[in-house]
Amino acid sequence: MQTKEVALLAILFLVAFAVYSIPLRSSAPFNQPLPYGEPDSAYHYALAGAIVSRDHVFGFTESLPSRFGFWHGVNGSTVSSAYPPSYHVGLASVEQFSSETIVAYYTFAMLIAFIIIFPTYLLVRKLYGFLAGAVAGVGLIFANRNLLIFIFGQHPSILSFAFVPAVIYCVYRYADSLVQKNEASIYAYLAALLLACQFIIHVQAFFTSVLFIIAFGLMIMIKERPLVNAKTLVLCFIVFAVLAIPILPSYSSAAGGHFDASQIQLGRLLRWNIMPSEVVGNYPASYVNFSDNFGTWMLPFMLVTIIFLALRRERADLAIIAWIIAVYASIHLDLLGYTNYEIRTTARMLLSESALFFSLVGISIVAIPGIFKVPAGVKALLKYGLSAAVIALIAFFSAGAAINSASTAYPGVSRINPYQLEAANWMRANLPQDALVYDIGTITYSKVRWMLALSGREVAQAIDEITNAQVMPTHVIIDSSDATLISRQDMLSQLNSVNVTGVKVYDKGYIRIYQAR
Amino acid sequence: MKPHEPIAAIIACLAGTFLMLGPASAVATAAFAIMLVIPSVLILAKAKLEAEETLIIGALIGLGIIPLMIYYANMLLIPSFRLASVIVVLLLLAAGLLLKN
Numbered sequence: 001m002q003t004k005e006v007a008l009l010a011i012l013f014l015v016a017f018a019v020y021s022i023p024l025r026s027s028a029p030f031n032q033p034l035p036y037g038e039p040d041s042a043y044h045y046a047l048a049g050a051i052v053s054r055d056h057v058f059g060f061t062e063s064l065p066s067r068f069g070f071w072h073g074v075n076g077s078t079v080s081s082a083y084p085p086s087y088h089v090g091l092a093s094v095e096q097f098s099s100e101t102i103v104a105y106y107t108f109a110m111l112i113a114f115i116i117i118f119p120t121y122l123l124v125r126k127l128y129g130f131l132a133g134a135v136a137g138v139g140l141i142f143a144n145r146n147l148l149i150f151i152f153g154q155h156p157s158i159l160s161f162a163f164v165p166a167v168i169y170c171v172y173r174y175a176d177s178l179v180q181k182n183e184a185s186i187y188a189y190l191a192a193l194l195l196a197c198q199f200i201i202h203v204q205a206f207f208t209s210v211l212f213i214i215a216f217g218l219m220i221m222i223k224e225r226p227l228v229n230a231k232t233l234v235l236c237f238i239v240f241a242v243l244a245i246p247i248l249p250s251y252s253s254a255a256g257g258h259f260d261a262s263q264i265q266l267g268r269l270l271r272w273n274i275m276p277s278e279v280v281g282n283y284p285a286s287y288v289n290f291s292d293n294f295g296t297w298m299l300p301f302m303l304v305t306i307i308f309l310a311l312r313r314e315r316a317d318l319a320i321i322a323w324i325i326a327v328y329a330s331i332h333l334d335l336l337g338y339t340n341y342e343i344r345t346t347a348r349m350l351l352s353e354s355a356l357f358f359s360l361v362g363i364s365i366v367a368i369p370g371i372f373k374v375p376a377g378v379k380a381l382l383k384y385g386l387s388a389a390v391i392a393l394i395a396f397f398s399a400g401a402a403i404n405s406a407s408t409a410y411p412g413v414s415r416i417n418p419y420q421l422e423a424a425n426w427m428r429a430n431l432p433q434d435a436l437v438y439d440i441g442t443i444t445y446s447k448v449r450w451m452l453a454l455s456g457r458e459v460a461q462a463i464d465e466i467t468n469a470q471v472m473p474t475h476v477i478i479d480s481s482d483a484t485l486i487s488r489q490d491m492l493s494q495l496n497s498v499n500v501t502g503v504k505v506y507d508k509g510y511i512r513i514y515q516a517r
Numbered sequence: 518m519k520p521h522e523p524i525a526a527i528i529a530c531l532a533g534t535f536l537m538l539g540p541a542s543a544v545a546t547a548a549f550a551i552m553l554v555i556p557s558v559l560i561l562a563k564a565k566l567e568a569e570e571t572l573i574i575g576a577l578i579g580l581g582i583i584p585l586m587i588y589y590a591n592m593l594l595i596p597s598f599r600l601a602s603v604i605v606v607l608l609l610l611a612a613g614l615l616l617k618n
Contacts, residue, residue: 001568003522009572010526014533021537033538055598057591089584090553093602097548100541107538107545112580118573125569159580166577169570186564190574197581243585 005125008134012117016141020110022406023151024103030418033103036410039449041153043071045105046453047081048091053456057089060249066434067458071449084250086200087156113150116162117141120355123165127172127316128366131387136355136362139394142402143354145293148286151409154348160202161351164323165359167194167209171216172319178226179315185232192236196243203251208330208352215329216322223318269335272328274347282344294357295397301364301390302357308367320363327352361390412485413443416450419481419509424454426506427513431457431475438516441479441495451477473516476500481510552606553579559613583609 027034035045050065051057058064063078072079081088091108098104117140125133140146149158170191177184191213198206220226268274276285286292306324309317330349334342369382416424420442427437436458442448445461452459459477478498483491506513527550535543557579561571583605591601 001572003519005569006522006526010529013530017530017533018537021542024538051598056596057588057598059592085588086581086584089588090580092598093552093584093587093606094545094548096599096602098541098545100539103538103541104545104548107534107542108549111546111549115576115580119577122569122573163577163581166574170574186566190578193578193582194574197578200585201581243582 005130008130008137009118009121012121012137012141015138016114016117017110019141019402019406020114020147020150021106022403023409024106026407026409026411027415032418033100033106034416034418034421035102035105035450035454036415037151037153037450038446039071039153041109041155042446042449042453043068043082044088044091044109044153044155045101045450046456047083047088048095048105049101049453049456051088051092052096057085057092060085060247067452067456070452070458070460081250083156083202084200084247086197087159087202109150109153109155112155112159112162113146114141115159116146116165116355119162119164119166119169120359123169123172124359124362126169127319128363131383132362132365134362135365135387135390135394136359138391139358139361139398140354142394142398143293143358144398144402144405145287145351146354147402147405149351151405156202157204157348158351160198160205161208161355163194163198163201164205164208164212164326164352165355167191167198168212168216168319168323170194171213172316175216175220175224175226175319176315178228179220179224181227183229183232185229185235188232188236189239192239193243196240199240199244200247204348205352207333208326208349211329212322212326215325216319219318219322220315223313224315266335269332272331274331274343274350278343279347283347288347288350292401293354295393295401297393297397298357298361301368302360304371305360305363305367308363308370320359323356323359327356365390413482414447416447416454417481417485419511420447420451420479421454422509423477423479423506423511423513424451426508427455427457427459430505431455433457435475436460436473437475437477437513438473439477439479440498441477441481441483441491443482447482475505476502476514476516478512478514479510480512484510552602553583555579556583556606556609556613559610560616562613563616 023036024033035042046068047058047064058081061080064081066078068081069079072082091105094108095101095104117137120140121133121137123133124136146158170187174184174187174191177187195206195209198209273290274288276283276288279288290296309321313321329336330352331346333349334346365383365386368386369379372379372382374382427435431437433456437455437460439448439451439459439461442451442461448459448461460473478495478500480492480495483495500514500516502514502516504512505515531543531546534546554576558572558575561575561578564571566574586609587598587602587605590605591598595601595604
């Protein structure tokens with residue numbers, strides 16, 4: 001590795017950390033890091049925290065504490081984890097060393113969220129050169145969709161997608177070595193290990209990797225007919241099976257989807273994208289729109305690269321073409337007969353676009369100068385000039401959108417406020433483990449889940465959550481902090497008029513807690 | 518690449534996390550590297566791959582496999598999660614440092 005590459009990796013890390021840490025640093029108007037994110041985010045925090053506090057992991061099918069039932073819609077009942085153990089055990093391994101668990105939690109989450117930059121850089125750099133890799137890496141820092149999913153809190157899913165470019169790289173290197181009759185079986189074993197890791201972290205992007213291997217394998221077999229070493233493949237399968245098969249019980253709750261042939265719209269096979277109207281109520285339009293996530297300035301660069309790849313068709317080009325096919329197939333899984341995938345689930349696979357699209361833009365640094373018949377020195381200058389221009393475009397368009405997403409994430413009372421954080425910490429220290437707290441006044445469903453995660457107690461808001469639990473609440477929390485902070489007098493009067501029969505056990509910072517029975 | 522360059526890069530990254538989010542973030546970043554990345558990178562270094570491959574692929578493999586090893590150690594052998602995680606990582610670090618190429 002050259003000095004410039006060490007420097008580039010460090011710079012990519014620091015800039016990505018600066019961007020991904022914006023939501024935690026911008027807890028205005030409060031001068032402290034405050035939790036944010038959707039209920040999934042609170043779930044990851046709660047599960048890792050439970051592992052650290054009880055000093056033991058949860059088995060694949062072991063029941064979690066009953067408070068986790070609220071995330072699964074089976075309130076008061078016990079459930080096992082919705083995820084294989086790797087992500088939460090890894091998070092707990094890091095969190096155990098920190099007294100400030102909120103900062104440790106988000107630090108871990110942002111590290112795994114932007115780690116995709118590095119395997120993407122590795123793939124593009126090794127196949128198309130340093131400048132192409134650098135452009136792909138810089139672009140991915142500002143991939144708005146990845147940033148949004150990180151902010152929402154679907155962290156294991158993001159990590160799973162980071163493995164795709166690494167799998168592509170290893171499979172390509174192995175195939176390349178076979179064609180050159182100099183088998184480098186290490187890359188086959190690494191690919192098997194990476195696939196197994198992907199499977200045991202989150203199954204989602206595993207499909208993209210498998211689809212790539214099928215597409216690339218077929219292309220290489222047809223074009224180059226390499227002699228495959230059966231022993232290597234069998235060993236790879238054993239490596240994968242030993243690691244992945246014991247994890248299968250973790251996915252038992254996700255198996256058995258519903259396949260409704262009448263819902264299939266074959267016309268979607270003729271277009272790449274998913275329309276906002278097809279996922280309305282599940283994702284904002286800004287999540288699926290190309291222009292909101294990448295910017296239309298990228299299209300000409302991507303188009304030039306695709307034409308370049310299709311015309312040249314060298315081995316590396318075939319790998320990228322296979323990647324394009326794999327991503328296309330991934331975001332059409334619902335139409336390809338994978339029964340557990342409806343379009344709203346398939347929309348999650350859009351995460352696979354970011355690394356591919358920025359890689360295509362990076363490869364254009366090689367493709368565009370190839371169009372012109374100029375001396376090698378001029379071509380090199382052209383590459384540097386083009387790289388600078390593309391990085392300027394990324395800074396001007398993509399960076400602005402990403403920084404805007406990060407700095408406007410969960411503003412003001414849409415995230416936990418300091419009064420709620422203090423009350424949650426008090427509940428953790430003072431309420432019995434089996435307390436069921438009825439929350440009146442906290443303004444969003446996500447924040448109620450965060451109150452549950454932070455306090456480690458069953459905190460529920462909607463009356464049906466309590467009714468479904470078939471037990472009466474032991475405590476009631478009257479939370480006027482949100483209403484006060486947004487100066488909603490109507491809400492404040494309503495909250496002040498709530499008459500709770502019980503003993504007041506906490507009264508601080510616009511929040512009161514009563515022992516109900 | 519000179520030997521001090523990766524160390525300088527690591528120090529710069531840790532200093533950056535410290536400046537942006539304070540000591541808790543720097544500690545978490547260091548714990549992330551020591552618990553989940555460095556052991557697998559050290560072991561993969563024995564395979565004589567190129568430096569970037571060792572670092573990046575090793576880090577990804579560590580993120581998947583090391584928590585799984587901690588999980589099995591805790592479920593089957595060592596009752597304490599904290600102890601299991603430290604012992605697994607120490608054993609992997611020792612393997613990475615002591616194994617021959």
